[in-house]
Amino acid sequence: MGKRSTLMSFSLLPWLLSMVVMVARAEDPYLFFEWKVTYGTLSPLGVPQQVILINGQFPGPNLNTTTNNNIVLNVFNQLDEPLLFHWSGIQQRKNSWQDGTPGTMCPILPGTNYTYHFQVKDQIGSYFYYPSTGFMRAAGGFGGLRVNSRLLIPVPFADPEDDYTVMVGDWYKDGHVALRGRLNSGKTLARPDGVLMNGKQGKVGDPKEEPLFTMKPGKTYRYRICNVGMKNSINFRFQGHHMKLVEIEGSHTVQNVYDSLDIHLGQCYSVLVTADKEPNDYYMIASTRFTKYHLQATGIVRYQGGKGAPSTILPEAPTNWAWSLNQFRSFRWNLTASAARPNPQGSYHYGQINITRTIKLVNTAGTIDGKLRYAINGHSHTDSETPLKLLEYYQIPGKEFKYDVIKDEPPSNIDTLDKFTTGPNVLNGTFRNFIEIIFENHEKSIQSWHLDGYSFFPVAIEVGEWKPEKRKNYNLLDAVSRYAIQVYPKSWAAIMLTTDNAGMWQLRNESPERAYLGQQMYISVLSPERSLRDEYNLPDNSLVCGAVKSMPKPPPYSI
Structure with a gap:
């Protein structure tokens, strides 16, 4: 019996070796x-x-x-x-x-x-x-x-003829060094000087302007539009054409049709546009929203074989933020689409999970030593000399930062604070908790917020101040899982997520000016087991600096 088992083992050896080779070859590209x-x-x-x-x-x-x-x-x-x-x-x-x-x-x-x-x-x-x-x-x-998507995963729309990227956003004529110097001196940035679309402003009626994109008559194209600007929300519209929304920031959506879309700082939307009009040139328009001034950029889309110049009569943007709020409420997650799902551990059933922690964050403006600063719950973030994640990994956080310098509730006198505390702002997050974050905006300007490391579920945006009873108005079924959310003036927004991604993750105002002057923080999510199943080790090629530069690396995580 033993001899037969030995022979069988040797006969299996080539098969096992071939399986090892196949696994090695099957590594993701x-x-x-x-x-x-x-x-x-x-x-x-x-x-x-x-x-x-x-x-x-x-x-x-x-x-x-x-x-x-x-x-x-x-x-x-x-x-x-x-x-x-x-x-x-x-x-x-x-x-x-x-x-x-x-x-x-x-x-x-x-x-x-x-x-x-x-x-x-x-x-x-x-x-x-x-x-x-x-x-x-x-x-x-x-x-x-x-x-x-991988070829094996069906997408809830036919393959487009082509796939175009559109980078829009407001822009300054001054360089980043001059703008940074203005912020360092304690002043805010003035209004932007213009809006760019893929690096160009465009000029309506200019016969020499070259098209940004070309479409074949009768074909459908995908446009991915991102607001990479500095200060303003942008309204994007397509002259003479409707846009079918199919994806927002990593999630397929219910495919509603829009004449224009409000795209706030740091947000990305995907739309399908069909070339079903007269074969001429048409303008794409991106213009500022919620501002007393009007800035815009245009880009030409040309029908292949078309002969006509684009009309100089441009569609106008909406005029109030209530319209924008109603548009947000029309966005719904496509729950029947087959695709990679954010937070695959199951939190897409977010409406059935009990909330374990509520964090309420209020954005405010004030001063430190007479200079303008922005803050979250009265604390204005400054970067430490050593990256926070390195300090934490080397287990010396007390050297340059402390956890939880802000609380889960803002101070009761938050609206009367004119001076802030300052320093690194790191909130201690519990691994695999299901949390609710409330962004409350007491200002007259619109804000946009982003959280790294996660997709979250924006379940409500409403006017006024948040109270626990507002939960009865949450969308607990098909909120679009995404990574950025706007908060309208004198309003609040609520998001939900599972803190199942171990690491040090930045939460920031998507206005670079506000983030630079302190309106950002980090959420530290540590795995209690310090296991490779939950978090990777410090990469071998990582740059080291500051307090850890000469220290030996800590023992690596193991499975």
């Missing part, structure tokens, strides 16, 4: 990129100014990926300042080490390079990247990042 980040001189608003180029491009190149792809991206910093790139909306499961924020990574110093390595797991949709240090987003360095 790798995509390799190399970026050279430089300054260049362009005139996006008609006057020469310094901008940030990636491989000579402004905006930067599209990152075109597919679910579960491994991204290996080597960044060469040829600027004169430290640099990091943040991948807005990419969840970075178990891997805040690659999130590209000052709280998680040491910057790439001038004249050096660093290779990012992350996986776009379990998500599809439209995202963007941008430089997250030194107010550099005001100089460019941003671009589109798309995650396509």
Whole structure:
């Protein structure tokens, strides 16, 4: 019996070896990129100014990926300042080490390079990247990042003829150094000087203007539109055409049709547009919303074989924010679509999970030493010398920061505070809790908020102040899982999520001005087991700086 078992074992050996080889070959695909980040001189608003180029491009190149792809991206910093790139909306499961924020990574110093390595797991949709240090987003360095569904996963619409990325946002003629200096001096930024669409302002009626995109008559195209601006919400519309909404920030939506869409800071929407009109040129229009001033950019879409110039009569944007609120309420998650689901552990059944913690955050403006600062619950964030995640990993958080400097409720005198406390703002989050976050906006301007590392469920936006009884108005069935949410003036927004992604994750106002002046924080979610099942180890190629530069690495996590 023993001899027969031995013979059987040897006969199985080639099969087992072949299985090992097959598993090795079945590893998710790798995509390799190399970026050279430089300054260049362009005139996006008609006057020469310094901008940030990636491989000579402004905006930067599209990152075109597919679910579960491994991204290996080597960044060469040829600027004169430290640099990091943040991948807005990419969840970075178990891997805040690659999130590209000052709280998680040491910057790439001038004249050096660093290779990012992350996986776009379990998500599809439209995202963007941008430089997250030194107010550099005001100089460019941003671009589109798309995650396509794998071929085996059906998408709830026919394959479009082509897939276009549209980067829109307000823009300043002054460079990022001058704008940063203004903020450092204690002043706010003035109104922007214009709006750009894929790096250009456009000029209505200019016969020399080249089209941004081309469409074949009768074909349908996908447009991914992201607001990468500095200050304002944007209304986007397509002259003479309707837009069928199919995806918001990684989630397929119920396919409603819109004449225009309000896209707030840091948000991305996907629409389908069919070339079913007269074969002429048409304008896309992006204009500021909720402002006393009107700024806009235009871009031409040309019908292939068309002969007519676009009409100079442009469709107008809506005029009030109540319209925008009603549009938000019309967005619904497509629960029948087959696709990678955010938070696959089950939190998409969010309406059936008990809330374990409620965190109420109020944005305020005030001063520190006579200089303008923005705050959350009365505390204005400043970056520590050493990235917070490194301090935590090396188990020396008390050296430069403390947890929970703000409470889950704002101070009772929040509206009368004119001076803030300052320093790193890190909230201690419990692993795998189901939490509710309330953003309450007591100001007259619209705000937009983003949380790294997670998709969340925005279950309500209402006027006034939040109270527990407002929960009866929540959408607990088909709120669109997404990563950014707007809060209208004198209003509140409620989101729900499961803190199942271990790491150090930034929560920020999507206005770079407000985030730079303190309206941001981090949520630390630690796995009690310190296990590789929950969080990756510090990558071998990680840059180290500050207090941990000369320290030996802590023992690695194990399974």
